[in-house]
Amino acid sequence: MFNLGKWFKKENPLQQELITWLSGFRSEVFPVGIAAEWLNDVSISQAKLKITLQLPFAAKQSAPEIAAYLNGKSGQECEVECRVSLPKQNQFKDIKHIVLIASGKGGVGKSTTTVNLALALRDEGAKVGILDADIYGPSLPSLLGLLDARPEAADDKTLLPLKKHDIAAQSIGFLVPAEQATVWRGPMASQALQQLLNETAWGELDYLLVDMPPGTGDIQLTMTQKVPASGAVIVTTPQDLALADAQKGIAMFAQVNLPILGLIENMSFFVCNQCGSETAVFGQHGGKRLAMRHGVPLLAEIPLHVGIREQGEAGSDSRHDELAPLYQSAARQLASTLYYQTHTATAVEIVITDD
Numbered sequence: 001m002f003n004l005g006k007w008f009k010k011e012n013p014l015q016q017e018l019i020t021w022l023s024g025f026r027s028e029v030f031p032v033g034i035a036a037e038w039l040n041d042v043s044i045s046q047a048k049l050k051i052t053l054q055l056p057f058a059a060k061q062s063a064p065e066i067a068a069y070l071n072g073k074s075g076q077e078c079e080v081e082c083r084v085s086l087p088k089q090n091q092f093k094d095i096k097h098i099v100l101i102a103s104g105k106g107g108v109g110k111s112t113t114t115v116n117l118a119l120a121l122r123d124e125g126a127k128v129g130i131l132d133a134d135i136y137g138p139s140l141p142s143l144l145g146l147l148d149a150r151p152e153a154a155d156d157k158t159l160l161p162l163k164k165h166d167i168a169a170q171s172i173g174f175l176v177p178a179e180q181a182t183v184w185r186g187p188m189a190s191q192a193l194q195q196l197l198n199e200t201a202w203g204e205l206d207y208l209l210v211d212m213p214p215g216t217g218d219i220q221l222t223m224t225q226k227v228p229a230s231g232a233v234i235v236t237t238p239q240d241l242a243l244a245d246a247q248k249g250i251a252m253f254a255q256v257n258l259p260i261l262g263l264i265e266n267m268s269f270f271v272c273n274q275c276g277s278e279t280a281v282f283g284q285h286g287g288k289r290l291a292m293r294h295g296v297p298l299l300a301e302i303p304l305h306v307g308i309r310e311q312g313e314a315g316s317d318s319r320h321d322e323l324a325p326l327y328q329s330a331a332r333q334l335a336s337t338l339y340y341q342t343h344t345a346t347a348v349e350i351v352i353t354d355d
């Protein structure tokens, strides 16, 4: 039978061992382990050791992986619950991180990826918003099933964001007819972005994803400079043309010293729903090579999948079983990178000896 009482005797070193095991856990999301201060609670329920962790970034769904690791280490049955609470740090108003989602080339699935990343961050325990800054082709209203919705005024200066699937959303598409925005020139477009950001009562958000207009020209550069972002994610397809444009995107963000948090390769391959075979319609591993060349993480390789188009058309938040884990893993990596980018306190102990 389990002898769980031993965990809670003060003099028993097992409690300390739990902390040691957690600090030794390694994954892409926890590159330097799980810190002792994130251990929130330890209790026993139905002969199981229950551990609650309070994580400083959105990675709630890491719980089963951590539980399996602790099972192996302890030989006891362990259950892990992860809660998420980002440290106080306001990048802009009550928003903790603003992340630009960009693509060099149009039509690569940037808006679809933005919405799926937002849903995944929500499922990882974060408060999330999306700002659709794709002034020339706002697709957020349709991707969230909010085509006829209009934001309400919070007061005479600010608008309330719309809410769908527990995500706060603002888009030029809610405010201006599409044909009107498409004729805007650069300064008007970047001013519209600033206004949407400043004059929306976002409330408290952990992550605000900004769906940028495609391209790497002056408009995108000016927009990038006007938004207090923590970093950018670049979406590409494996086609040479898209990759060449994605490379221009990397260069553009480097020019303004904005960290690239990762690359997402969309439409990486097509899976036949009859025989299950994979076809690399647009070429193979281009995203991986580009990511390696620039030393940025490849957050995901998302297949060309009919479920993605159907989900987008329905404005739904239910993702196909095959696809959800890909977006979840990308979201956890993104959240982790943002955390370690601002908390780089990997203590290095220097010991001076007489030898």
Ligand SMILES: Nc1ncnc2c1ncn2[C@@H]1O[C@H](COP(=O)(O)OP(=O)(O)OP(=O)(O)O)[C@@H](O)[C@H]1O
Pocket: 103, 105, 106, 107, 108, 109, 110, 111, 112, 113, 134, 137, 139, 214, 266, 267, 302, 303, 304, 305, 306, 308, 309, 310, 312, 313
């Ligand atoms: N992985 C995928 N599998 C199947 N269809 C996809 C996938 N990704 C995107 N799509 C579809 O491709 C079309 C274009 O996607 P989306 O609007 O997200 O691209 P975009 O890069 O934001 O475009 P734009 O440059 O015009 O802003 C949509 O119909 C979308 O449903």
